[in-house]
Amino acid sequence: MDIDEIKARLMTKATIFETGGIRPTNKLLESWFGAVAWSLPEQQQPEGFQPLATFFLKELLFVPAAIRHIELLTLFISEEIFDHLVEDDLSRFFEIRTYPSLKGLVHRSWYHDNIRAFPLKPRLVDNDCPAWDGGGIPLEVEEEIIRYENEEAMEYFDDIVEEIYAVHKLGGYPAFCQSGNNFGEAYPFVLQIASDNKAHFNIVDSGNFYFFYNGENNDWRVHCDFY
Numbered sequence: 001m002d003i004d005e006i007k008a009r010l011m012t013k014a015t016i017f018e019t020g021g022i023r024p025t026n027k028l029l030e031s032w033f034g035a036v037a038w039s040l041p042e043q044q045q046p047e048g049f050q051p052l053a054t055f056f057l058k059e060l061l062f063v064p065a066a067i068r069h070i071e072l073l074t075l076f077i078s079e080e081i082f083d084h085l086v087e088d089d090l091s092r093f094f095e096i097r098t099y100p101s102l103k104g105l106v107h108r109s110w111y112h113d114n115i116r117a118f119p120l121k122p123r124l125v126d127n128d129c130p131a132w133d134g135g136g137i138p139l140e141v142e143e144e145i146i147r148y149e150n151e152e153a154m155e156y157f158d159d160i161v162e163e164i165y166a167v168h169k170l171g172g173y174p175a176f177c178q179s180g181n182n183f184g185e186a187y188p189f190v191l192q193i194a195s196d197n198k199a200h201f202n203i204v205d206s207g208n209f210y211f212f213y214n215g216e217n218n219d220w221r222v223h224c225d226f227y
Contacts, residue, residue: 001140001141001144003148003154003159003160006141006144006145006160007160007162009138009141010129010130010136010137010141010160011126011127011128011129011162012126012128012171012172012173013062013124013125013126013128013171013172014062014124014125014128014165014169014170014171014172014173015060015061015062015063015122015123015124015125015169015170015171016122016123016125016165016167016168016169016172017031017033017055017120017121017122017123017167017168017169018120018121018123018167019033019118019120019168019196019198019199020118020119020121020198021121022119022121023119024118024119025119026107028056028102028105029056029058029059030054030056030119031053031054031055031056031119031120031122032053032054032117032118032119032120033052033053033115033117033118033120033168033196033199033201034051034052034053034111034112034115034116034117034118034199034201035051035053035054035109035110035111035112035117036051036052036053036054036074036075036076036108036110037054037107037108037109037110038054038072038074038105038106038107038108039074039097039105039106039108040099040104040105040106041104041106043097045076045108045110046076046095048078048080049076049077049078049094049095050076050077050078050079050112050113050114050115051074051075051076051110051111051112052075052076052077052094052112052115052193053074053075053120053168053193054072054073054074054075055072055073055074055075055120055170055191056071056072057070057071057072057073057170058071058072058102060122060124060170061122061124062124062170062171063170063171064170064171064188064189064190065188066188066190066213066214066215067098067170067190067191067213067215069100069215070098070099070100071099071100071101071102072098072099072102072105073096073097073098073099073191074096074097074099075094075095075096075097075193076094076095076096076097077093077094077095077112078093078094080093081093081094081224082204085203085204085207085224085226088181088223089183089221089222089223090209090222090223090224091220091221091222093222094220094222096211096220098218114200114201115196115199115200115201116198116199116200117199118198118199120168125163125165125172127162127163128163128164128165128169128171128172128173129160129161129162129163129164129173130164130173131164131173131174131175131176131180132156132157133176133179133180134173134174134175134176134179134180135180135181135182136173136174136180145160166192166194166206166208167192167194168192168193168194168196169191169192169194170190170191171189171190172192173189174189174192174208174210174223175192175194175208176208176210176225177206177207177208177225177226177227178225178226181210181223181225182212183212183221183223186214186216187212187213187214187219187221188212188213189210189211189212190211190212190213191210191211191213192208192209192210192211193208193209193211194208194209195207195208195226203224203226204226204227205226205227206226206227207224207225207226207227208224208225208226209222209223209224210222210223210224210225
């Protein structure tokens with residue numbers, strides 16, 4: 001297995017999101033950070049939770065297989081989470097709403113009290129790579145990388161990795177700050193929420209939230225790490 005074959009095995013697609021840089025339209029299909037912009041008429045902002053993000057999946061060029069049946073995903077966060085970040089699963093501190101259709105939605109102006117809200121600009125990438133200890137490298141590929149490092153003074157991050165996207169994103173690999181964490185094959189990684197300087201949102205020290213989803217049970221798991 002040569003270097004190009006290793007890259008081909010590892011690199012994958014993701015939809016990454018740039019905060020701001022576009023004028024808000026407040027229309028359907030516009031994703032947001034720091035705000036939840038749409039809901040069904042009977043839904044209200046959950047008590048004790050702040051609006052965190054709105055992700056329209058419909059019409060994106062790439063969406064992870066586990067959530068392709070979802071057209072809109074909205075997230076609310078409890079401020080209590082910051083006293084519990086070392087717990088393995090933080091899903092109880094999120095209200096995650098999924099919508100298989102955009103029919104019947106009404107516009108909302110629900111904003112986080114401490115985050116600067118911005119529309120999100122999506123972009124397709126095809127070169128997302130896993131962190132070395134993030135659990136995304138198949139064993140046989142890892143063995144080849146170690147052989148190259150030992151025999152040819154090659155470095156994984158210098159010679160193989162093209163990009164590790166530590167930004168808001170759908171799909172790809174979790175951009176772990178520390179040793180990786182996962183919840184098994186039944187819960188694939190689908191979403192990352194990153195610290196965001198522009199939005200004045202920091203998870204301890206440039207940390208991330210990682211979301212894993214079991215489609216059969218409509219069940220979420222959430223992990224966090226930071227530097």
